[in-house]
Amino acid sequence: MTHLCTRLRRGVVVAAAVGALVVPAAGGAAVALPSSAVTAGQPSPSPSGDGVRALTPDVRRQVDDAVRRVMDQANVPGVNVGIWTPDKGEYVKSFGVADKATGQPMSSDLYLRIGSETKTFTVTALLELVDQGKIGLDDTIGKYVDGVPNGDRITLRQLAGMRSGLFNYSQDEGFFKALTSDPQRPFTPQELLDYSFKHPVLFPPGKKFFYCNTNLILLGLVVEKMSGQPLADYIHDTILQPAGLDHTLFPHGAFFPDPHAQGYTDQTASGKVENTASWNPSWAWAAGAMISQLQDLRVWARTVATGQLPDGDRLISAPTQKQRLTTPPTPIPGTGYGLGIFDVQGWIGHNGSLPGYESLTIYLPSAQATLVVMLNTDINYKNSEPSTLFGDAITKIISPDHVFNLPAQPAAK
Template sequence: MRRLSILAVSAFVVVAAACGSDTGTEDSATTTTRAPDAAQAEKFQTALDDVRDDFKFPGVVARVITADYEWTGSSGTAGQDSTEPPTASDHTRIGSITKTFTVTAVLQLMQDGKLSLDDPIGKYVPGLPNGDTATLRQLADMTSGIPSYTFDENFQNQLFGDPTKPWTPEQLLDIVRGAPPNFPPGEKWEYSNSNLIALGLVVEQVSGQSLGDYITGKIIEPLGMRETSFPDTAEIPSPHLEGITEQGQPEGQTTDPTNWDPSWAWAAGAMISTLDDLQIWAKAIGTGEGLYDQQTQDVRMSSFLYGLPPNTATAAYGLGLGDADGWLSHTGELPGFNTYFGYDKNTQDIILVAVNSDIPNAQNQNPAPAVVQKLQAALAGS
């Protein structure tokens, strides 16, 4: 049985040698209207086709935006049993990209003076390992030392035993309450979904709203992301991609997890969006426009932990966001789905990818990062 990669993949290690095309700093997300030339479009399409041939997933849809052009392409189908191609308007589960929304909510509340990033998590959420010493900042940048509930074997057995079961945030955190911390806060970097569940509870406590209502009212609606949602049911709006996964299945078998209940991922990975909406999100994250003031954007942009292993000098995680060779980015993985958004802070180029599979290839690489690397290489050669 294939066990867990759920929301456990390092969110920023999507590193290619290139940093994007040399197209200047014009706002590509809003000014681009024309397509690339045929040769460039063929490079992008070949990237999608080659990765799908390697991974054997049902389908992928991707978009590349520069100051000079916008390209959207797909390969394969919207689902294993579908004959339709995936499109940029298809809804998909975006997994850990949800983290970028949850931490954005925390930063908004910080800007409003309702919390401090230096507050210990125990001020809001009791009983966690390192609760008296790990700060909200350390939860958001993954240096808290709090273990991830998703690695708990009993949790995995329950999840895959009944993937339609709803979970509450407190049930998820109870899995790690009483456990020893993995390390003192700030000593190491380690991706933990428990961090984001706790931060989601902070947002609720401080704002007086449910996390879904806060994110919808303060982030999604102001940005005009009409097809993005924080679901409170297992349903995914149509049209949507149909996922395929090996997780929790007997060796060599797959299943369709599209309608599994996402509440187990909550503030760490439950959200739904489309490639069209993720284009809006990529620009908002890259610029801070529509989210918070420049001072708060500067706090986020100065938060990347370069050099703290496994971060490197050029690829690092910060406040709910990665920086990989200049690409401000996050991947998202949920059983059946693998998604990516990236915004090049130097050129304002954007890359978006949605794959309806989380099954790795023979080299144990996930599908969306593989597509991103190919697209970045094609972009660099343009």
Template sequence: MTATNIGYRRWVRLGFALVVAYASVGVANSRIEYSTPEIRPPGLDIDAAVTPIVAGVMDLMVVPGAVVYVRTPSATWQHAFGTRTIGQRDPVTVGDYFRVGSTTKTMVGTVALQLVREGRLALDDPVSKYRPDVPDGAEISIAQLLDMRSGLYSYNESPSVAQAMDDDPDRVWQPEELLRIGLSHRPYFLPGKDFRYSNTNTILLALIIQQLTGADIGTVLADRIYQPLGLSKTTFPARGDAAIPSPAPHGYLFGTNVSSLASPRLSDSEIAATRAGTLPPTDVTSLNPSWIWAAGGAISTAADLAEYVRALVGGNQLLGKELQRQRLDSAEPLDRHNPATIRYGLGLESFGPMIGHDGAIPGFQTFMGYDPVADLTIVVLCTVRDGPAGGRPANEIAYGIVRKLNGE
């Protein structure tokens, strides 16, 4: 998710329009390689329905590699697209590991709610109860951290952080350092007065979780989520560990972290050059994920994320029935004048009927969603965060799939 409401709403609206355009013209990309689907269900031609959408988005948004997972009540389909490394015949496979960005926030949020269920934390607790150093912490609740309504400045919007990421991608950031940067800036608004997506919220929440449990966040996530759900391919890297388990694709970024603060869109001539293949993106695979830490550091596969989002949305295993229902009911529309738009609450997003979260970090972009009514699961993993003209490729692919499966 982007850091500003206006930009976020804009690319969502554009996303729905763009995927319809891609699907209607049947865009094909001769540069894209296709691996054999792991499952090709008889009687349900998901391949014919979905592949043109994926190919069209990848072509227009110059996405080097992707994995798409679709599960319906009657069939499961996985497909890998493209190459792990630009310029090489190195096909992505459905089992590849990806950085999954802000889907991590749902994991941290789930642990916080588990602590609420255990009576060790309360949604209306003021942040100052645990961190007296937070300005106006007595007015910020735990629920507002989860709902992105605290008003706290997102540290990654600081130009100095973006510049450091460009200049020193190996830098190991400390969580307290990230929090200090976020708290050093003027809040966007008074607590509870508006919605503003901020990584500072999740960093602070994870530090409170560590304080309450006495364990690092990676251990907490493994003990409370990954192991109980059998997510053997999902990990949270140790601080400073920039490696991704093998096999894994490279991750790419158009422009720079600094330029992306203003806009991820390149100039018209640069956009044309990227699509012609004469202006390749930058390989940012080795960017140390400590800069995002608990707000987006998890690593997973499409199949693991699919199992996770089904449990996150469709079951009571993680939170119990009462708290699970409270979480699902908490989502509020980002645009109060249009309740049909994206909703957010207690660490979950809803994209129409799909509930889950997306993730976007330099090099990778992720969508995971589950529709509990239709029993439809969609996971999309891409190896570029933004297209050269802007827009989030995994989200646009997912939107296109939903529309296609709904017969639109």
């Protein structure tokens, strides 16, 4: 999932759930669980206890060294890392700088854009409407949005599971030129769909897995139509407030609350590295426009993976959550993609990538462990997203039986 990614022209999809936007990376991807994957209330077995090591001083030093090594290799300016377990300790640390010009240090209270992790919120909003009986996952998108190619055949389930066959608007050359020539310009959802719909469909609905931001734009429109509220308002009222996510937001335009980190990308018209903090993420909308902080993502990791709020109430009913976490596996080894969420070697969640920013928010049910990584660049290193490099390096240390090893995937043909 490109990362579930929203990367601009890079057709890479970081398998499953952790979200990146493959177009100007707004995104993050969810994973359909493989046959061994977690279903609601049923953690995957671990060969060694719960699969997570105690965060001893030695393990903490190993994590420090691994993070610094990835930073040096991938030239990452700054990164926040959080690891939380119920009984084996926690680790929260910031590395590097939030602003290369001033040298402002990275810190865990900074806001960063979370790209495709937005998909987990949009799909959660959709599933709430399923629980309310307002929509059905096997309804076709044509019931709610006119003009969709194959709209009388593509279901909401296939959109959320990245199996629609629609072209990814963020891979359209015209879109890339429009965005990079004026990164502050706003885009409407219909403009984004127009970039997709001028292309032929890639395959019949349900036949393949293909990470695609177009799917989430359509689901965002369904949420608006059936809730009677703007998507940002509905997510705030029914997800962010109940979960206590006071430092997470769906921004209007280019709004970016302070304090925030500057972001650095090479997805520019010139190909040179630029600061993207002032870019307007409306181009990613329901697929990748949201903003958050480290501690909020800690809460969200467990909430989205279990469907349960911090106070014990359910955000999503158990039967609907089970559907979210159960879908056909992807072609990516060890990775499944459910409904806006992925499972990579037992870690459930999503990654996100937007020009200048990446994140990874994942939860390991067998250990009730959470890992969150937030950084201020999306520049690939040897065709790998840095968020994935951090996830791989850290989980090799803390959960060697469950390594987050999400390979970059080529775009569908």
